[in-house]
Amino acid sequence: xxxxPHGERDIVMTREFAAPRRLVFDAHTRPDLLARWxxxxxxxxxxxxxDLRVGGGWHYRLRGPxxxxxxxxxxxxxxxxxxRIVTTESNVDCEARAAHEAVxxxxxxEHERRTLPTTLLTTTARFPTRAVRDAVLSSGxxxxxxxxFERLDAVLAAGRVAGRITAT
Amino acid sequence: xxxxxxRLDATFAALADPTRRxxxxxLAKGEATVKELAxxxxxxxxxxxxxLKVLERAGLVSRGRDAQRRPCRLExxxxxxATEWLVGYRQFWSESYERLDALLGExxxxxx
Numbered sequence: 001x002x003x004x005p006h007g008e009r010d011i012v013m014t015r016e017f018a019a020p021r022r023l024v025f026d027a028h029t030r031p032d033l034l035a036r037w038x039x040x041x042x043x044x045x046x047x048x049x050x051d052l053r054v055g056g057g058w059h060y061r062l063r064g065p066x067x068x069x070x071x072x073x074x075x076x077x078x079x080x081x082x083x084r085i086v087t088t089e090s091n092v093d094c095e096a097r098a099a100h101e102a103v104x105x106x107x108x109x110e111h112e113r114r115t116l117p118t119t120l121l122t123t124t125a126r127f128p129t130r131a132v133r134d135a136v137l138s139s140g141x142x143x144x145x146x147x148x149f150e151r152l153d154a155v156l157a158a159g160r161v162a163g164r165i166t167a168t
Numbered sequence: 169x170x171x172x173x174x175r176l177d178a179t180f181a182a183l184a185d186p187t188r189r190x191x192x193x194x195l196a197k198g199e200a201t202v203k204e205l206a207x208x209x210x211x212x213x214x215x216x217x218x219x220l221k222v223l224e225r226a227g228l229v230s231r232g233r234d235a236q237r238r239p240c241r242l243e244x245x246x247x248x249x250a251t252e253w254l255v256g257y258r259q260f261w262s263e264s265y266e267r268l269d270a271l272l273g274e275x276x277x278x279x280x
Contacts, residue, residue: 001261001262001265003257003258003261011257013261015261015265017265017268017269017272018269018272018273018276019272019273019275019276020276023272023275023276024268024272027268027271027272027275033271036267036271037264037265037267037268037270037271038264038267039260039263039264040259040260040263040264041263136257137257
């Protein structure tokens with residue numbers, strides 16, 4: 001997998017899959033399939049709605065370690081099965097990204113490798129400003145710092161309880 | 169956006185110190201006064217107050233109105249925001265796509 005900045009506001013990601021592109025396309029657009037892979041380790045796609053048509057919306061809710069939620073949603077701007085998906089995307093729970101919608105274009109190109117169909121996925125995420133793009137690109141870099149945190153999990157777990165009390 | 173990034177910087181800076189993390193762990197169990205917070209540490213109350221100011225500036229801790237006690241309370245929002253930020257773009261996709269490889273393997277087998 002390659003992830004690189006491109007131009008002022010884009011992040012381009014490329015990844016190859018040992019499968020025909022029809023399957024890769026389905027895996028990106030069918031809730032029953034999305035639920036089986038979407039999200040990093042420790043996260044689970046607990047809610048997934050997809051209205052697969054231009055102008056239709058999608059809504060994913062991921063549940064992470066210690067019950068932390070991440071909600072992503074967007075609207076399809078263009079669809080050409082099984083080769084192209086263009087959608088808006090915003091991260092509702094991450095304050096930093098909620099107000100900053102990205103436009104994500106996914107292109108699937110199929111070719112044969114040793115007679116087996118292989119799909120090259122290229123995703124271009126365009127962010128509203130260079131600052132947002134750079135921030136997204138550098139996210140996760142602080143992990144090394146956090147891994148050393150003692151009992152951060154406990155703090156977070158109890159913090160959610162405190163958050164609920166504050167909210168009521 | 170800049171404001172958010174600055175706030176995240178403040179959150180990470182506040183979390184970088186072991187005493188401040190210990191204070192947050194203690195406050196996760198419920199609110200406490202400066203005196204109660206200072207007790208388990210080999211530190212003076214002014215030293216604890218200094219750490220509390222950093223945590224307050226980062227929005228991780230708030231202080232009660234009671235002029236006598238001014239109890240400290242953990243604020244969950246910025247921590248949550250920081251956690252989500254920490255699931256980086258690369259990690260998100262590399263780990264997701266590892267799972268997709270396995271799924272596609274199953275689906276292709278089912279087809280043949």
